Amino acid sequence: MRAIVYREFGSPDVLKTEEVEKPAPADGEVLVAVRAAGVNTFDWYMVRGKPAFFRLLLGSGRKPLGVDLAGTVEAVGRNVTRFKSGDQVFGTGRDAMRAKRGSFAEYVSVPEKMLAIKPRNVTFEQAAAVPVVGLTALQGLRDRGRVERGQKVLINGASGGIGTFAVQIAKAFGADVTGVCSTRNVDMVRRIGADHVIDYTRENFTAGVTRYDVILDIVSNQSWPACRRVLSPGGKYIPVGGPPSRGISLMLLEPFTRGKLVTFVARVNVGDLNVIREMIEAGAVTPVIDRSYKLEETAAAVRYVAAGHTRGKVVIAIGG
Numbered sequence: 001m002r003a004i005v006y007r008e009f010g011s012p013d014v015l016k017t018e019e020v021e022k023p024a025p026a027d028g029e030v031l032v033a034v035r036a037a038g039v040n041t042f043d044w045y046m047v048r049g050k051p052a053f054f055r056l057l058l059g060s061g062r063k064p065l066g067v068d069l070a071g072t073v074e075a076v077g078r079n080v081t082r083f084k085s086g087d088q089v090f091g092t093g094r095d096a097m098r099a100k101r102g103s104f105a106e107y108v109s110v111p112e113k114m115l116a117i118k119p120r121n122v123t124f125e126q127a128a129a130v131p132v133v134g135l136t137a138l139q140g141l142r143d144r145g146r147v148e149r150g151q152k153v154l155i156n157g158a159s160g161g162i163g164t165f166a167v168q169i170a171k172a173f174g175a176d177v178t179g180v181c182s183t184r185n186v187d188m189v190r191r192i193g194a195d196h197v198i199d200y201t202r203e204n205f206t207a208g209v210t211r212y213d214v215i216l217d218i219v220s221n222q223s224w225p226a227c228r229r230v231l232s233p234g235g236k237y238i239p240v241g242g243p244p245s246r247g248i249s250l251m252l253l254e255p256f257t258r259g260k261l262v263t264f265v266a267r268v269n270v271g272d273l274n275v276i277r278e279m280i281e282a283g284a285v286t287p288v289i290d291r292s293y294k295l296e297e298t299a300a301a302v303r304y305v306a307a308g309h310t311r312g313k314v315v316i317a318i319g320g
């Protein structure tokens, strides 16, 4: 089968399409014929090998790439109870840092706990756009932000992968949503449900008069004191993205912020994949696809995502 691999860290040019052995499902694993794979900034961090500890974790030698996937179950290993051959699934083809498998491939074998049945009303490409960013948006707003009906929620980075899910999920929770994006994305962010849109090229959201109950910050380009200034008295600031060094400094600061600053890392779990599947099937959430690439164009896809101006999600269409 064809798969994307790399042997050295660096620019997306290190990514190669190679013939590798088709995996067989081990006990508890599901062999998925991948139809589409979502591209995340995480993939780019893996390729460039920065922060440096990724290099230690990933080691030398041939490495696969890719987390998000949607596809069809080809075979199941022993003790698999939830899936059978022919099921259409979505989820993650890789467990965080573990580099044994990757979804940028024609087939991947993954533990069944990393998969759920695909939403029936979207394409494989749309389903592959969901897992990492959809779970991050859901868990950030629901578990960390505890967003309630009528609350004011601001999404900084509303036009990207996490942002386009966060705007729609916050709306589904009944919040009054403000999206922050650049001029070219204002219409799109409004169309997916934002009640108010702030164009960051003209206005700084931390300088306004509105106070927010929850700020989900995917960009982290404003200081903590500036963000705290626009929080309501019980408000929470939840940084989920931005430079890894900034994430680490905010984590160190968190214990001294009296619960106002809440950092977190999203976790893959079937229950939450099913929550998002239901939201998609109910029409409350629709994945936004920016571009679709072929498997052999993965380097270009990663380069585009690395530039940081994705409008929704970038996916790789495979097989089918």
Ligand SMILES: NC(=O)c1ccc[n+]([C@@H]2O[C@H](COP(=O)([O-])OP(=O)(O)OC[C@H]3O[C@@H](n4cnc5c(N)ncnc54)[C@H](OP(=O)(O)O)[C@@H]3O)[C@@H](O)[C@H]2O)c1
Pocket: 040, 041, 042, 132, 133, 136, 156, 157, 158, 159, 160, 161, 162, 163, 180, 181, 182, 183, 185, 200, 218, 219, 221, 239, 240, 241, 242, 243, 264, 265, 266, 267, 305, 308, 309, 310, 311, 312, 313
């Ligand atoms: N905590 C977690 O569990 C977790 C999980 C997944 C990802 N992450 C992190 O989340 C980040 C990636 O998020 P993503 O996948 O949503 O990114 P993305 O798809 O690459 O989107 C980035 C978006 O940010 C917008 N943007 C750029 N500069 C901006 C600014 N100054 N103000 C407002 N918006 C701006 C861009 O829009 P324009 O083109 O209009 O500028 C673009 O639409 C990474 O830092 C990643 O490490 C964290």
